[in-house]
Amino acid sequence: MNSIKFLYAAYIATWLIHSLYIGSLVRRYGRLRQQMKDLGRGK
Amino acid sequence: MKRAFPILAVLTALLLVYAFYQALWVAPTDALQGDVYRIIYYHVPSAWTAFLLFFINFIASVQYLANARPSTARAARWIVIAIGIIGFVAPFIPQVKQQLPTGMYPSSVATTFLIITGLYFVIGKYFVDQDLDVLAVTTAEVGVVFCSIVLVTGPIWARPVWGIWWAPGDIRLTSTLVLWLIYVSYLVLRRFSDSAQTQKLAAVLAVFGALDVPLVYFSIWFFRTQHPQPVIGGGGSMDPRMLHVLLISWMAFLCFAFLVCWSRYRLEKLRREVEEAEALESLLEPAGLAGPSSAVKTPLSRGSK
C-alpha cells in the first residue's frame, strides 16, 4: 500500500516546517547578539 | 525563571514522543482508510492550535485598541462579560439546543464561552500595552506556522484517500486557507510599515480578520451544500480511542506551541530593546553634543554592555 508513504510525508513535512521556523528564530537571535556586541563597541 | 525553560522543553519532548508513539502504534487502524488516516493526529491538532493562537491574537489586538482610552477599555470589558453570560446561558435554551450540531453538547459550548471570557481577563492582567502588541506578533507568527502545517498535511492526506489534492468544498480546509491568507497579510503589514503606529494598524487589521472568519465559514458552507464534495477526515463521531489519542497529541502540540511562543516573545522584547538602544546611540553620536548643557545622560539599557 503506497499510501503509507503519504503518512510519513505528512509527519516529515510537519517537523520540517517547525524546524525551519525554529532555525529562523535561532538565526534572528544570533543577529541580535551581534547587534548588542556592536552597541557596546560603538561608544 | 531561567531554569524553567529547559525543564519544560524536556517534558514537551517526552510528551511529543509519547504522542507520536500513540498515533502510529496504539491508535486502531481505520476501517476505510487503513493507516494513512493517522495523518489526522498531526493535521487536526495543528489546526486547533493555530485557531487558538489566532484567537489569542484577536483578544490581544482588541485589548490593545481598547486600552487607548480608559472609557473604551471599560466598555470592552463589559461587552466581553455580556458575551460570556449570553454564551453560557444560550446553549441550554431548548430552541438553541436543537440547533447545535450533533457532536456538540450544550455544556461544552457553555464552558468554551467561560474559557473565552476568562482568557480575556487573564491576558488583560498579565500583558500591558507594549506587551499586548508583542503577544499579538508572537501568536500571529507561530499561528501562521501551525496553519501552514495544516495546509500542507491536508492535501497530502486527501491525495491517497480521495484522489484529489484540493477539495474546494471542504469547509474546514478552505476556511483555514483564508485564515492563513489573512494572517500572512497581517505579518506583511507589520514588516512593511516600520513606523511607530504599525502596532495600531496591525491591531485594526486583526479585528477585521476576525470579523471575516464567520463570513468565510458561511459563504463556503452554502457553497458546499450546493455542490456536495468529499470532506477531508469525514464528519461524524470518532472511535473513542482515536479521540483519546487525538487529545494527547493536541496537548503535546499545545505545550510545543507554548515553548515556541515563549522564545519568540522573549526574542521580540529583546529586539525592541536593542533597537531602542541603537536609536538612542545614533542620536547622541553627532558633534551637536557640544551644546552648553548636555543634560542628556545616555540611559543605555543594561543589555548593551
Place this chain on the structure above:
Amino acid sequence: MTNPLTAPRGAPIIAVSNLVKQFGRFTALRGVNAEFDAGKFYVILGDNGAGKTTLLRALAGLTDPTRGEISILGKKPHEASRDLGYMAHPSLLYDEMSGMENLLYFDKLYDIAGNSRCEQAIQAVGLDAELSRPVGKYSQGMRQRMSLARAILHDPKILFLDEPFSNVDLHSAREMVGLLKGMRDAGKTILVVTHQAALLEGTADEFVWMQAGQIVDRTNHLARGHLAPGDAPAGES
C-alpha cells in the same frame, strides 16, 4: 473660562508636562515641560532631530504623546481644535483648486460657512481674492501666504507655524513676519518653528532652544542666547 484675548497678557494658554514621544525605537521628545502665555510670540529653535516639529505637531493634536500631558485652553488638543491654526512647509492646499476654492472648502470644515470670511483672510495676507489661478501655479511665497490664510480662516486663538518661511523670498518672508506681528498684537498666541530665527529678532517675545528632544534654554533675545550651530542668520543680523 475668561476669553484669553481679553484676559491680562501672560495667563498660560498652553501647558506641557513631561511630554515624551517615541516613534517606535526613536525617542523624539524626552520629557518636555513648558508653559506658553496668551498673546505672546514664541520661536522654537534647534538642530534637525531636536524635536521641534514633533513638539509643534503634538501641540496641534496631530501626534499623540507616548507619555505626558498637553493642555490647550484647559482642554486636550483635539477638543480645542476650533481655536488652533496650523501651517507647515507643505502648503496643505489642493494644487488644482484656486486659493478661494481651497478656503471655501476648509471653511466648511469649521462649520461656519460664509465666503465673506474667506475674502477677508486672503486680503489679510495681502493676496487678491479674485485670483483664479490654481494654487499649484503660485510662487512659493504666495503659496505660503495662502496657507497662512487657511490657518487663520476661522480666527483661531493660537497659531502653530512649522517652517513657514523656508525657501520663501526675503521680501515675502519679511511681510509675513509683519502680518504675524499684527496678529500677535491683536492677541493671538503664535509658536513658530524655524531655522531663519534672525527674521524674528525684535518681533518675537521669547526664543525657545531645543536639543535632543528637550528644551534646554529660553531667552528673550536671539543674540544673548547661544547661536544654534549651523544656523546661518538670513538677511542682516
Place this chain on the structure above:
Amino acid sequence: MRSFWSIALSTLTKDIRLEWRSKDALNAMLFFSLLVVVIFVFSFDPLAEESRHIVGGLVWVAFLFAAVVALNQTWARELRNQVLDAYRVSPAPANALFLAKAIGNFILVSLLEALMAPLFVIFYNLRVLGPAWQLIPVTLLGTWALVVNGTFFAAMSLRTRSRELMLPLLLFPVSIPAVISMVAATTSILTGDDPAHFYIVLLLTYDVVFTTACLALFETVLQAE
C-alpha cells in the same frame, strides 16, 4: 449631525469637481478596465459552452482589478501637499471624510463597471436565464463591499512603504467571502439553475459588518501617528 453630512457632501463635491477638472486619472482607469476585459476575452474563449459558467467569475475579477486601480488613487491628492493634516487639525469628524471618500470611490468604480459590463455582454453574448433584476442588488452590494474596505485599507496603507502593493495584500484576503458570494450569485443568476437569495443576504451582512467596523476604526487609522 447636520454639519457631519454637510462636511461629507462638500468633501464629495470637491473630489468630484477635481476629478472632473483633470479627467486624466479617470480616462486612464477607463482604459485600464477596457484592457482587462480584452485580455479576459482573449484568454477565455467566449464561444466555448463552459465559459457561460465561468463568466460570472470573470466579470467580478475584472471589476476587482479595476476597483484596486481606482482605490489606489483615493488619497493621492491628499498626500501631495499633506492636506490630511489640515483636515485632522480641524474639528471636522473623521468619518465624514471616510464616507465622502467611500461614496466617491463607489461612484468611480460603478462608472468603470458601467463600461465593462456591456463589453462582457457583447463579447460573451450573454443571455440571463435567471431573474435578471437580482443582478442589480448583487452588483451594488458587491461594489460597496469592495469599496468600503478598499477606502479603509487605502488609508491604512498610506503609512506603509510600498503603498500600491500593500492595498491589494490587505484587501483581497478580507474580501474573499464577498467575492465568493458575488461570483456565486452572478453565476447562479446567469445560469438560472439555483436561487441567489442566500448570497445576497450574505453580501448584505458583509456590508453591514464591515461598514460598521470601518466607521468605528477609521478615526484610529487616520489619527495614528
